[in-house]
Amino acid sequence: MSQNRRRRxxxxxxxxDVGEETRSDLIAAGRRLFxxxxxxxxxxxxxxxxxxxxxxAVTYHFGSKRELYGAVLEQGLxxxxxxxxxxxxxxxxxxxxxxxxVEAYFTHFEAHPDLPHLLMQEVAAGKRPPPVVLEILKSxxxxxxxxxxxxxxxxSVRPGHPVLTALSVVSQPVYLALVAPLLRxxxxxxxxxPATRELSLQHTLAFVRAGLAPARSDxxx
Amino acid sequence: MSQNRRRRxxxxxxxxDVGEETRSDLIAAGRRLFxxxxxxxxxxxxxxxxxxxxxxAVTYHFGSKRELYGAVLEQGLxxxxxxxxxxxxxxxxxxxxxxxxVEAYFTHFEAHPDLPHLLMQEVAAGKRPPPVVLEILKSxxxxxxxxxxxxxxxxSVRPGHPVLTALSVVSQPVYLALVAPLLRxxxxxxxxxPATRELSLQHTLAFVRAGLAPARSDxxx
DNA sequence: CCGTTATTCATACGAACGTATGAGTCAGAA
DNA sequence: TTCTGACTCATACGTTCGTATGAATAACGG
Numbered sequence: 001m002s003q004n005r006r007r008r009x010x011x012x013x014x015x016x017d018v019g020e021e022t023r024s025d026l027i028a029a030g031r032r033l034f035x036x037x038x039x040x041x042x043x044x045x046x047x048x049x050x051x052x053x054x055x056x057a058v059t060y061h062f063g064s065k066r067e068l069y070g071a072v073l074e075q076g077l078x079x080x081x082x083x084x085x086x087x088x089x090x091x092x093x094x095x096x097x098x099x100x101x102v103e104a105y106f107t108h109f110e111a112h113p114d115l116p117h118l119l120m121q122e123v124a125a126g127k128r129p130p131p132v133v134l135e136i137l138k139s140x141x142x143x144x145x146x147x148x149x150x151x152x153x154x155x156s157v158r159p160g161h162p163v164l165t166a167l168s169v170v171s172q173p174v175y176l177a178l179v180a181p182l183l184r185x186x187x188x189x190x191x192x193x194p195a196t197r198e199l200s201l202q203h204t205l206a207f208v209r210a211g212l213a214p215a216r217s218d219x220x221x
Numbered sequence: 222m223s224q225n226r227r228r229r230x231x232x233x234x235x236x237x238d239v240g241e242e243t244r245s246d247l248i249a250a251g252r253r254l255f256x257x258x259x260x261x262x263x264x265x266x267x268x269x270x271x272x273x274x275x276x277x278a279v280t281y282h283f284g285s286k287r288e289l290y291g292a293v294l295e296q297g298l299x300x301x302x303x304x305x306x307x308x309x310x311x312x313x314x315x316x317x318x319x320x321x322x323v324e325a326y327f328t329h330f331e332a333h334p335d336l337p338h339l340l341m342q343e344v345a346a347g348k349r350p351p352p353v354v355l356e357i358l359k360s361x362x363x364x365x366x367x368x369x370x371x372x373x374x375x376x377s378v379r380p381g382h383p384v385l386t387a388l389s390v391v392s393q394p395v396y397l398a399l400v401a402p403l404l405r406x407x408x409x410x411x412x413x414x415p416a417t418r419e420l421s422l423q424h425t426l427a428f429v430r431a432g433l434a435p436a437r438s439d440x441x442x
Numbered sequence: 443c444c445g446t447t448a449t450t451c452a453t454a455c456g457a458a459c460g461t462a463t464g465a466g467t468c469a470g471a472a
Numbered sequence: 473t474t475c476t477g478a479c480t481c482a483t484a485c486g487t488t489c490g491t492a493t494g495a496a497t498a499a500c501g502g
Contacts, residue, residue: 022480038346038347040459041348043460054480056480058461059460064461123399123400124341125346126402128403128406134407160424160428161420161421161424163410164420164421167404168428170396175388175396176392182344186362187384200382203381203382204389210434211429212431243449264488265489266490275450276452277449277450278449279491281449285490286489
């Protein structure tokens with residue numbers, strides 16, 4: 001997490017930051033290839049070639065392929081976690097903020113369609129993500145679960161299990177992004193078209209709103 | 222789909238069906254290992270060892286590892302597709318049948334927790350499932366989408382996009398089963414306990430019912 | 443009984459993989 | 473200028489993989 005901090009005391013001094021650029025190139029290439037072909041499908045050779053560096057670069061900068069994957073995951077997940085938490089801390093009723101969380105997922109996945117694949121591929125294969133990633137996931141889970149609790153308090157959300165509710169909400173954008181490539185094969189729904197994407201966002205917002213809203217007796221404001 | 226039908230005309234006659242048993246042993250072992258370790262993580266050697274057969278058995282009976290995986294997927298998916306379609310054809314309003322579909326997923330995943338992993342691991346890794354599997358998925362998708370259309374007609378379901386609605390519904394049990402192993406790590410929710418499982422079923426039914434039901438003006442019967 | 447044939451088995455092959463190794467390169471401190 | 477250390481690079485190592493090959497085995501029809 002913090003062991004790769006050069007510039008120790010009075011010592012070595014890196015050369016211009018050449019290494020940092022290689023490092024970020026590897027993360028970018030890894031993100032692209034891991035997302036497209038899966039962890040095993042993306043060889044170190046392919047990644048280093050895509051990054052325009054040498055085969056040894058992964059070992060040198062990350063120690064192993066697995067640790068590169070961890071860095072890719074962390075760098076990919078942290079921004080969306082921040083967006084979600086920002087949405088959870090925004091103004092309005094808890095339900096309104098919850099819908100903003102959904103919208104945050106959607107717009108983020110629009111810019112980074114490979115992100116759900118990146119994470120879920122390992123989850124689905126039964127492996128355990130690195131601890132740093134688990135912590136990020138945990139914080140997101142708690143933010144959304146907290147939103148449900150707040151919603152019950154302010155009357156904008158129907159009572160229920162906070163964690164399960166968080167899963168129900170998150171599952172919508174994540175699952176949709178996961179199966180998007182299949183959808184084009186299975187039928188006429190093409191989520192790569194902006195109009196369809198907007199439609200799916202509106203559908204999801206409506207579904208989540210209806211799923212969370214109280215039974216219609218004390219719907220506030 | 223039907224090319225593995227021996228007993229051609231007047232000819233060879235298999236010996237007692239010894240081969241069929243090996244074949245099903247391989248599928249069972251493949252299902253276990255593919256589900257636990259992912260496609261790449263389950264080597265042909267591990268699978269044949271688990272099945273108690275020889276290394277060459279996969280090539281002999283299926284032609285390749287990939288085709289074994291296809292057979293595993295097909296054999297795993299067909300029963301749940303049938304259950305879902307039976308639920309879709311049952312009695313009651315479309316909404317009631319939709320909830321029965323959700324329940325069918327839940328109870329089936331309870332008996333076969335590795336099933337979602339088996340399929341989604343490849344979807345998440347960006348690969349395309351074999352055509353037979355795609356056809357099964359398509360039929361399920363259409364059954365549930367048809368349920369939504371029926372629901373709008375009989376007034377039990379709010380209007381909306383049929384396919385997107387089908388995805389929203391299916392995502393619930395699938396995503397829950399996918400992240401179940403992570404949930405135990407991330408917090409106090411343990412979906413392997415029967416009580417929690419029942420709780421999650423009730424939660425999902427409530428969420429889907431609320432998400433689908435019309436705005437409360439013409440809720441029938 | 444013999445020959446055919448489905449099936450099993452041991453073993454080999456070639457390719458691809460992740461990682462290790464050691465030499466080469468170059469900017470900056472002394 | 474010389475030395476140092478971060479970084480790059482080519483190449484080698486050992487392993488594991490999926491698949492191919494051909495011999496052994498055993499049941500069945502004739």
